[in-house]
Amino acid sequence: MSPLSSPPTTAESPWPVRTVARKIADWINRLGTVWVEGQLTQISARQGASTAFLTLRDPSADVSLTLTCPAKLLRDNDPQLTDGTRVVVHGKPSFYVGRGTLSLRVDEIRTVGIGELLARIERLRKLLRAEGLFEPERKRPLPFLPERIGLITGRDSAAEHDVLTNARLRWPAVRFEVRNVVVQGSTAVPQLLEALEELDRDPNVDVIVIARGGGSVEDLLPFSDETLCRAVAACRTPVVSAIGHEPDSPLLDHVADVRSSTPTAAGKRVVPDVVEQSQYVDQLRQRARRALRGWVDREQGLLDSLRTRPALADPHTPLRRRSEEVGMLGQRCRRAVLAVLTEQRHELATMRSRLTALGPAATLSRGYAIVQRVEDSGSSVLRSTEQVSRGTRLRIRLTDGTVHAVVTDDE
Secondary structure: OOOOOOOOOOOOOOOOHHHHHHHHHHHHHOOOOEEEEEEEEEEEOOOOOOEEEEEEEOOOOOOEEEEEEEHHHHHHOOOOOOOOOEEEEEEEEEEEOOOOEEEEEEEEEEEOOHHHHHHHHHHHHHHHHHOOOOOHHHOOOOOOOOOOEEEEEOOOOHHHHHHHHHHHHHOOOOOEEEEEOOOOOOOHHHHHHHHHHHHHHOOOOOEEEEEEOOOOOOOOHHHHOHHHHHHHHHOOOOEEEEEOOOOOOOHHHHHOOEEOOOHHHHHHHOOOOHHHHHHHHHHHHHHHHHHHHHHHHHHHHHHHHHHHOHHHHOOHHHHHHHHHHHHHHHHHHHHHHHHHHHHHHHHHHHHHHHHHHHOHHHHHHOOOOEEEEEEOOEEEEOOOHHHOOOOOEEEEEEOOEEEEEEOOOOO
């Protein structure tokens, strides 16, 4: 039967506190030992006390667990344990009935060395690269002139001063939304995540800068945290990483949209230089002025060239020339028509003379006559003597008139 399995309680028959505490302790005592990794905080080892108390925090979440261990274990550990040390502990969950508190009774503490930390970072680097979080294609460009810049950094830190000073020197009107957080230790990642989420939700923030000065590998561990890297990759707002100095390269540098070698470089990167931009605007104005002047000069030269052309310089001369050409063409047409008419008249006269020479009147004038037989039905030209007989009436056409005759002899 389970330690907590008992008849149900009622308001009239409740369990006393000691019973509940004892049952919880019995259930927890059945749990086995576990290995747990985290960062140490609040190390308390009183002089002469046999038991030391520590707090083990999750570096990526706001979760902590109370540890108890023999004070000798804490004193004999080499190197000495301090706040922020990354450790792996072995222990068994324990419930203290007197105070109703849960703790982990630790019998072994192992410090995570620099080599192991670097190896873990390298494994995480390969994992994030394989997922495409380092690819240039997914990185967003920074706005040319952000309306407001979100800055996540330590309070009154040199990094904050460098970013603000250099950005305002370049663009005095720039505005910042500053979020001061812890930038190292066990509470750094939760505070960084909270500030990042808050700034990313703000529609007025156009770019977010995460800045921190230089430090040891342990100091920069929060900026290689997997949870923080994935949160930066999921931001809708472009993120600039400005962690440490030039040699420092936490994983955040690879996931962020832009990596600046120092906070000073980040302050210069997020805003343009007002002096340079003013000079650039002046250069553009001069180029536009030269281009406009060149265009006007070119068009003016074209107009001047058009004015010097004869058609525009003396418009009447081409008209007179065309009028003369029209007159000449008219005369040529007239001469051509007269020539055609003369030729046609000559041909007509020739044809008339030919027709006159070949016509019946010319023949009659030479002494010939046309004899026609006159009948009631009409008249017909005689071509043979066989066509007439005695008494046939004839009409004889001479050159100057017509005479009538009657055949008296048919021989």
